[in-house]
Amino acid sequence: xxxxxxxxxxxxxxxxxxxxxxxxxxxxxxxxxxxxxxxxxxxxxxxxxxxxxxxxxxxxxxxxxxxxxxxxxxxxxxxxxxxxxxxxxxxxxxxxxxxxxxxxxxxxxxxxxxxxxxxxxxxxxxxxxxxxxxxxxxxxxxxxxxxxxxxxxxxxxxxxxxxxxxxxxxxxxxxxxxxxxxxxxxxxxxxxxxxxxxxxxxxxxxxxxxxxxxxxxxxxxxxxxxxxxxxxxxxxxxxxxxxxxxxxxxxxxxxxxxxxxxxxxxxxxxxxxxxxxxxxxxxxxxxxxxxxxxxxxxxxxxxxxxxxxxxxxxxxxxxxxxxxxxxxxxxxxxxxxxxxxxxxxxxxxxxxxxxxxxxx
Amino acid sequence: xxxxxxxxxxxxxxxxxxxxxxxxxxxxxxxxxxxxxxxxxxxxxxxxxxxxxxxxxxxxxxxxxxxxxxxxxxxxxxxxxxxxxxxxxxxxxxxxxxxxxxxxxxxxxxxxxxxxxxxxxxxxxxxxxxxxxxxxxxxxxxxxxxxxxxxxxxxxxxxxxxxxxxxxxxxxxxxxxxxxxxxxxxxxxxxxxxxxxxxxxxxxxxxxxxxxxxxxxxxxxxxxxxxxxxxxxxxxxxxxxxxxxxxxxxxxxxxxxxxxxxxxxxxxxxxxxxxxxxxxxxxxxxxxxxxxxxxxxxxxxxxxxxxxxxxxxxxxxxxxxxxxxxxxxxxxxxxxxxxxxxxxxxxxxxxxxxxxxxxx
Numbered sequence: 001x002x003x004x005x006x007x008x009x010x011x012x013x014x015x016x017x018x019x020x021x022x023x024x025x026x027x028x029x030x031x032x033x034x035x036x037x038x039x040x041x042x043x044x045x046x047x048x049x050x051x052x053x054x055x056x057x058x059x060x061x062x063x064x065x066x067x068x069x070x071x072x073x074x075x076x077x078x079x080x081x082x083x084x085x086x087x088x089x090x091x092x093x094x095x096x097x098x099x100x101x102x103x104x105x106x107x108x109x110x111x112x113x114x115x116x117x118x119x120x121x122x123x124x125x126x127x128x129x130x131x132x133x134x135x136x137x138x139x140x141x142x143x144x145x146x147x148x149x150x151x152x153x154x155x156x157x158x159x160x161x162x163x164x165x166x167x168x169x170x171x172x173x174x175x176x177x178x179x180x181x182x183x184x185x186x187x188x189x190x191x192x193x194x195x196x197x198x199x200x201x202x203x204x205x206x207x208x209x210x211x212x213x214x215x216x217x218x219x220x221x222x223x224x225x226x227x228x229x230x231x232x233x234x235x236x237x238x239x240x241x242x243x244x245x246x247x248x249x250x251x252x253x254x255x256x257x258x259x260x261x262x263x264x265x266x267x268x269x270x271x272x273x274x275x276x277x278x279x280x281x282x283x284x285x286x287x288x289x290x291x292x293x294x295x296x297x298x299x300x301x302x303x304x305x306x307x308x309x310x311x312x313x314x315x316x317x318x319x320x321x322x323x324x325x326x327x328x329x330x331x332x333x334x335x336x337x338x339x340x341x342x343x344x345x346x347x348x349x350x351x352x353x354x355x356x357x358x359x360x
Numbered sequence: 361x362x363x364x365x366x367x368x369x370x371x372x373x374x375x376x377x378x379x380x381x382x383x384x385x386x387x388x389x390x391x392x393x394x395x396x397x398x399x400x401x402x403x404x405x406x407x408x409x410x411x412x413x414x415x416x417x418x419x420x421x422x423x424x425x426x427x428x429x430x431x432x433x434x435x436x437x438x439x440x441x442x443x444x445x446x447x448x449x450x451x452x453x454x455x456x457x458x459x460x461x462x463x464x465x466x467x468x469x470x471x472x473x474x475x476x477x478x479x480x481x482x483x484x485x486x487x488x489x490x491x492x493x494x495x496x497x498x499x500x501x502x503x504x505x506x507x508x509x510x511x512x513x514x515x516x517x518x519x520x521x522x523x524x525x526x527x528x529x530x531x532x533x534x535x536x537x538x539x540x541x542x543x544x545x546x547x548x549x550x551x552x553x554x555x556x557x558x559x560x561x562x563x564x565x566x567x568x569x570x571x572x573x574x575x576x577x578x579x580x581x582x583x584x585x586x587x588x589x590x591x592x593x594x595x596x597x598x599x600x601x602x603x604x605x606x607x608x609x610x611x612x613x614x615x616x617x618x619x620x621x622x623x624x625x626x627x628x629x630x631x632x633x634x635x636x637x638x639x640x641x642x643x644x645x646x647x648x649x650x651x652x653x654x655x656x657x658x659x660x661x662x663x664x665x666x667x668x669x670x671x672x673x674x675x676x677x678x679x680x681x682x683x684x685x686x687x688x689x690x691x692x693x694x695x696x697x698x699x700x701x702x703x704x705x706x707x708x709x710x711x712x713x714x715x716x717x718x719x720x
Contacts, residue, residue, distance in 0.1 A: 026469040026720040268516040360386040
């Protein structure tokens, strides 16, 4: 049986526009092009260094120790995470400066786990009101706080002028914001201006409240190029490292920058539709209002994923590749795609998505 | 430190409308109410038995051995899976009758893995064209095939009249269809009628091609109540076992039937918005055209999740529960939510999502 199967392997369809593969490997799988990954890491690291701002990349995008190590080697001063569970993975792997950029409401479990990390790294956690700040300082008297402010995304965060009150809890390092309204067509520059205005106001309020030289932390991939580095002292972009269809469609990356694709196989042409074996359980179901579909094809810019089920993507494209063809899909939102995978394929290596599913 | 943390635990906010918890447990987590789960399992099992049709539930919904065992104990004749990876998990756990209801295009890896399972269970795989059928029979001469037909969902599947040609490959057990166009308001009865018409035509074509008493397999949760059991001989619903916001909004379950919720904590009220600590990395990002939001709240039928980030759900609701409150969220699409979790909380037990991430 094995020898017949190996012979059959050569029947595998061609790979349109993508590098040839040494042997058939079951799809779907997430593949990272290391050269592009390193180029993205270096570009933003150099930009931050030249501008004189600290870079603390958000590792929720990749959840991968190997990628975070490349970011630190390129000059990142620490990493940003979204959850205590992610902090545990990175601290236990040796990362010694971790910011949980999330307005935590501490419970017993999370406080205990943060206390255990305190001796191993310099950590800070987010809060966005006087109650959560006081609670955090009462449960973890030595914890450093970053106060989240709302710069226009209207999700979490207090008003910039209110950071002084929150800072009364003590232990405040600075303020952070996520200018997430950058995720709209041409939203990057306006969101960056809002970010600068809000962080400048927060900075003044923190100094008035006795916080010396507060860290003023911002950054999102679509607003990154527009950052006012006269105000912002720290940047926390995430997606820039891998890229995705959202960034492609927002113009914040070109398809040539996209370092992660999902390799998928054409399994059905039965109804005249091109259907591949990757769906929402691999790509994520994200579809922003501005997105043109459920994902793109790297080698076919005109193609669109027009229908997405759990294990099917239906593609509208001019060509009709034969059954068995491998296509390179670009997920709309790479952070959610990576969080669905156990590992990333990088050349002949597999890198673990070490913090996958660490939501708590 | 631990004793102070335990004392603080009592500060934890109240749980609106939900059962009290013995102690604080970190959110977000997926919680299954076993009594409702068993009631859902029994209701459909009894319905199938009374109608004289086989029940082969789709276990992609829960990916959980404990739940599948309850389904078999209630009378399911076997299970349905979507991938070879899922088949491996269930066959190795002792399930001896597994259908991969997916139009597979076999590669070396998948064929080898299916061959290894052949001695342990009676398996069948899906194909939807002459090429994939011939390829499957060439690579795995003893494999049983189910031919997928398109009954109106327009995703995969050949035309019902074409099954005879596909059956020429040999080894065909019958035909299957997924009437997925049932996923639209009032779509259930029309999709069930389409399903019956298509399977009846496919059945005639298979008999004409020499397949004796072909299995005619259909079923989706929204069309289930409308199934024409004079035609359909096997049902493959999945979501009925747990329920979700899509089924609630389609009217194919009531909120009283929903057996899985995501318990999440209110972490921010800073901007006047209620924000909890579960986002698209926990609930999935699904939002069908007919959905009224990114998810619902079981105990607050008027509330809606109006904005969803990776770790934030912004909720519009009449009440403004205090920080620390636990709320029970209903994911839009439970299959994708479960696939994001490592385990389900069931009473004082945790059940593994054993086939999570088995996409290949």
